[in-house]
Amino acid sequence: MINEISKLNKKIFEAGIEQKPTRDGYGQGLVVAGEKDKNVVVLCADLTESTRSHWFKEKFPERFFEMGVAEQNMATVAAGLGISGKIPFISSYAVFSPGRNWEQIRTTIAYNDSNVKICGAHAGVSVGPDGATHQAVEDIATMRAMPNMKVFVPCDAIEAKKATVAAAQIWGPVYMRFAREKTPIMTTEETPFTPGKAYEMWNPPTGGKKPQAVIIGAGPVLYNALQAAKELEEEGIGTIVLNNHTIKPIDEKKIIELAKKCGAIVSVEEHNIVGGLGGAIAEVLAKNFPVPMEFIGMQDCFGESGAPDELIKKYGMGAEDIVKAAKKAIKRK
């Protein structure tokens, strides 16, 4: 059942649940961050409306910079701003930033320790009809492997807003991943968001059976994880769903605690299973407490054109896939 402490949306399993894209949360978060701190500046590479940077632009035109289709320049100009006391947010699609400008981010932002926040929008296959050129499935891996970089993957628009505001307040480089499509609002304003602290969205009813597996997810696919947990509960299999919104630094303590408690893990992400959230969890387990683990995500392949729900289904990231993976992991104990 829904973990009370997480204060999730009470209508979470209702058909008419409110839906919004996480990029909306980014746009709203930028405005809040801009109000709180006059040093917040926003740069965008010809995708101002798409990334929802236009809300900031309308409110603070003097602190908004249009960079044109030039992501390498955007990252490096931001690096210069960031070491001059500004808090720049750079906005584009994840395939371009941190895709095309990876080395610039590495040298001039991460190694340079410049206070830049990177927004990768339209990440994952749920971009849909645009096809694989625009579906980033490697961004978590490439950003996670970079020293001095933090990585947030918010699950809905509300969490995205909180992550954006938090990013402005934390010193140093941060990568944030957002999606194009509307997705269910799972959390509320009251849901806790502490960078680096994963929290349980779902756990077995009190007094019920011990959880047999933990499903650890990040991003909007957590909704599928919750649906899977509900289905499993109906079948008498208790699980925990952990919202691991901060992929780096990862909440090692929580993951080890739950691995010990449940003995089986399923990772869920709209990203390649190589190097992403699953990889990060596996690193923690291998070092501390290995348990059977299954990986839900892109199985080391590119996506294609299609409707978002069709793609999620085709590439094995639906609730039914998570149910199967959980059973498999439990069986392997």
Add this chain to the structure above:
Amino acid sequence: MDILHEKKIKFLEMTANQIRQDIVNMLVEAGSGHSAGPLGMADIFTALYFHILNYNPKEPNWPGRDRLILSNGHICPAQYATLARAGYFHIEELKTLRKLGSRLQGHPRRGALPGVETTSGPLGSGLSQAAGMALAAKLDDKKHRIYCLMSDGEQDAGNTWEAAMFIGKNRLNNITAIIDRNNIQIDGFTEDVMPLESLKEKYEAFRWHVLEIDGHNIEAIVDACNEAKAIFEKPTLIIAHTIPGKGVSFMEQDYLWHGIPPNKEQAKAALVELRTLGGQIKSEHE
């Protein structure tokens, strides 16, 4: 700023010579690194640090300082030697270049050494960082200037032109960029590797004010930097024609000296040539 009189020019020329000797000493001690670029840029570094820039080596992070962004980080021996001579740290530390635990990294790292403003090495990213700093200065209504030193080889990089376009668009007149036009890069002469000319017309088309100078003439370097300050409607680019390996005859104009250090014997010969001003001073016997 002081007036540039005869005596000051002499002092600057001698300082540049001293910095060239430091560079040779550092490179031979390190056993790796780049020779041609640093020697070629010694006069420009000297003119900037000993006549043009506003800074305080005792307070390297003073907010009012002019910023010098070294985009082509591989010529950092010239910057390190100049910073040491300018009082940022002790000359002795130059010997630690490229060694384990040294603040003098093979390519510069911001925060590692006082006076180093940005991390650099991968080419083509300095001009845009200068743009970011110039934008920040405009937003905060600060009057310091941003100087960006680039190589000609990195004019191959798309990132450089993205920056040039952005700076032109935003009329960042607080930027003075200087290209070390020495015509060489690792694989050969720049015009063979990837033709760049006409650099002047290209930057002008990108809305820059462009000057061309002899990059070894102290007076010309100072004049150009002063003119740049007086141009209000545009950023300024100074194309400084230099001789790679300048001051050491067997290195001059030879692209094979781009990325290697002198061995002990070569270093000795180089130092004799520098100390005797190319054989003009006869009293030194080595």
